[in-house]
Amino acid sequence: MVPVHCEPVTADTYEAVMALDVLPGQRDYVAPNVRSLADAWACPAAEPLALREGAELVGFALLKPAADVPGTVSLCRYMIDHRFQGRRLGHAGLTAVLDRARAAGYTRVRLSVVPGNHVAFRLYRTAGFGETGELEDGEIVLARDLTPDDAAMS
Numbered sequence: 222m223v224p225v226h227c228e229p230v231t232a233d234t235y236e237a238v239m240a241l242d243v244l245p246g247q248r249d250y251v252a253p254n255v256r257s258l259a260d261a262w263a264c265p266a267a268e269p270l271a272l273r274e275g276a277e278l279v280g281f282a283l284l285k286p287a288a289d290v291p292g293t294v295s296l297c298r299y300m301i302d303h304r305f306q307g308r309r310l311g312h313a314g315l316t317a318v319l320d321r322a323r324a325a326g327y328t329r330v331r332l333s334v335v336p337g338n339h340v341a342f343r344l345y346r347t348a349g350f351g352e353t354g355e356l357e358d359g360e361i362v363l364a365r366d367l368t369p370d371d372a373a374m375s
């Protein structure tokens with residue numbers, strides 16, 4: 222697995238994070254990072270994360286504790302910049318984000334995917350996510366548990 226690290230977005234990195242972008246055809250799948258950083262500003266419990274491959278900033282994730290569901294965190298946003306897609310960095314970044322959520326004590330992760338976003342579905346299913354049967358704002362909700370044993374496998 223390609224090593225990708227995740228770290229909190231800081232005053233030093235937020236402008237570079239805002240500059241990360243997806244392909245034009247993917248813009249319905251994830252909010253622009255500037256919007257996600259604004260959402261994080263409005264929700265102090267949220268954790269905006271920069272994804273790095275070595276020194277290179279390659280993507281972004283936003284974790285937010287799920288309201289009223291103790292132990293569950295939502296992966297509200299997840300993206301790999303278009304220049305770095307298709308190199309398995311999506312897999313590696315997701316592993317890093319799940320490891321971080323597990324280390325923070327969360328036991329379950331939820332997220333939602335726009336129907337038709339086949340690449341994201343493939344990525345999340347491979348990472349052990351399954352459909353919960355719920356729809357949120359027209360998006361399909363997926364979830365998976367986080368157990369200490371997973372860490373050894375990821």
Ligand SMILES: CC(C)(COP(=O)(O)OP(=O)(O)OC[C@H]1O[C@@H](n2cnc3c(N)ncnc32)[C@H](O)[C@@H]1OP(=O)(O)O)[C@@H](O)C(=O)NCCC(=O)NCCS
Binds near residue numbers: 306307332333344
């Ligand atoms: C979804 C996303 C994060 C995946 O990142 P990535 O680095 O390109 O993905 P990876 O290279 O790790 O590949 C993940 C899987 O998708 C497949 N894949 C990647 N790009 C693909 C493409 N253009 N067409 C078809 N399959 C593709 C890979 O083969 C891999 O499948 P596998 O596990 O069966 O081998 C990235 O495409 C992205 O940022 N998309 C736009 C935003 C988005 O949709 N975010 C998710 C919101 S829920």
